Amino acid sequence: MRSSAITTTQNIADSILQPVLTPSTAIDIKNVTVSFKTAKGSYTAVKEISLSVQKGEIISLIGHSGCGKSTLMGTISGMVKPTAGDVTANGKPVMGPGPDRGIVFQNYSLLPWLTVYRNIYEAVDAALKDLSKGEKKELVERNLKSVHLWDHKDKLPGQLSGGMKQRVAIARAFAINPSILLLDEPFGALDALTKSNMHVELLKLWNLDNREKTIVMVTHDVEEAIFLSDRVVVMNNGPAATIKEIVSVPLDRPRNKRDIVHDPVYMNIHDKLLSLLIDKFSIDDIKD
Numbered sequence: 001m002r003s004s005a006i007t008t009t010q011n012i013a014d015s016i017l018q019p020v021l022t023p024s025t026a027i028d029i030k031n032v033t034v035s036f037k038t039a040k041g042s043y044t045a046v047k048e049i050s051l052s053v054q055k056g057e058i059i060s061l062i063g064h065s066g067c068g069k070s071t072l073m074g075t076i077s078g079m080v081k082p083t084a085g086d087v088t089a090n091g092k093p094v095m096g097p098g099p100d101r102g103i104v105f106q107n108y109s110l111l112p113w114l115t116v117y118r119n120i121y122e123a124v125d126a127a128l129k130d131l132s133k134g135e136k137k138e139l140v141e142r143n144l145k146s147v148h149l150w151d152h153k154d155k156l157p158g159q160l161s162g163g164m165k166q167r168v169a170i171a172r173a174f175a176i177n178p179s180i181l182l183l184d185e186p187f188g189a190l191d192a193l194t195k196s197n198m199h200v201e202l203l204k205l206w207n208l209d210n211r212e213k214t215i216v217m218v219t220h221d222v223e224e225a226i227f228l229s230d231r232v233v234v235m236n237n238g239p240a241a242t243i244k245e246i247v248s249v250p251l252d253r254p255r256n257k258r259d260i261v262h263d264p265v266y267m268n269i270h271d272k273l274l275s276l277l278i279d280k281f282s283i284d285d286i287k288d
């Protein structure tokens with residue numbers, strides 16, 4: 001048994017270190033159920049989900065199409081009201097959307113009547129009221145250049161490809177630089193090279209603020225989830241979907257994409273995620 005003197009010294013040390021060592025909770029989802037009214041009655045998409053995300057964490061949500069990933073993200077963004085349960089973001093109950101939570105929607109959600117430039121400028125203007133006009137312009141320019149769309153800044157969303165729209169939506173969320181970034185399949189429509197570049201841009205943005213930004217991302221890409229995340233949340237199929245398993249990714253950062261794929265830790269996580277996602281590994285040949 002430890003002596004009381006040591007215990008006291010330990011307690012003092014602990015209390016001094018605590019503010020530094022204790023990570024604070026950025027997002028707290030408690031017993032959240034979401035049911036939608038449909039023509040056929042009530043449909044429960046997700047049921048009694050609880051998940052805490054620490055400040056500075058990068059979390060991926062993966063699961064089959066229709067299992068409720070966007071619905072769960074919606075409860076964090078404030079676009080979807082839980083039928084039961086509570087969600088807090090940065091210590092405050094989520095009552096609706098707010099500038100502390102930037103969102104890249106699955107369907108890009110650009111304003112079709114505004115040019116690429118104005119889509120980002122208007123968002124920056126609304127969210128970062130204290131900046132001067134020059135600073136806002138500089139922010140828009142920097143972020144449009146980072147997604148290689150500066151030359152397309154005067155086009156309307158209807159004149160862009162799917163991948164280009166997605167990059168505008170990413171640039172818009174990055175420009176606002178919120179403390180919580182919610183990304184719903186943000187890189188799904190991008191080619192492999194652009195996707196890889198966007199991973200680097202995302203991690204640069206995360207590194208900028210001493211890694212204090214919290215990121216929740218929906219993806220169908222297992223490699224992307226492992227490369228970027230601290231934890232991967234695997235969801236069960238709906239209706240009434242729950243969390244199947246949470247897989248930690250204890251790989252050191254910065255991570256080198258080419259190197260980590262040979263790391264046994266990576267390979268184990270990859271195998272585990274695949275087996276959680278795929279029930280059957282082989283399909284019987286179809287016989288006549």
Ligand SMILES: Nc1ncnc2c1ncn2[C@@H]1O[C@H](COP(=O)(O)OP(=O)(O)OP(=O)(O)O)[C@@H](O)[C@H]1O
Nearest residue numbers: 036037038043045064065066067068069070071072
């Ligand atoms: N507004 C709504 N009204 C009725 N049902 C809805 C509504 N939004 C979602 N759903 C249903 O809830 C379930 C979960 O949908 P959700 O969009 O969250 O899935 P998802 O996991 O994001 O799928 P995907 O990977 O295809 O984007 C689906 O069955 C969907 O039809």
Ligand SMILES: [Mg+2]
Nearest residue numbers: 069070106184
């Ligand atoms: Mg979705």
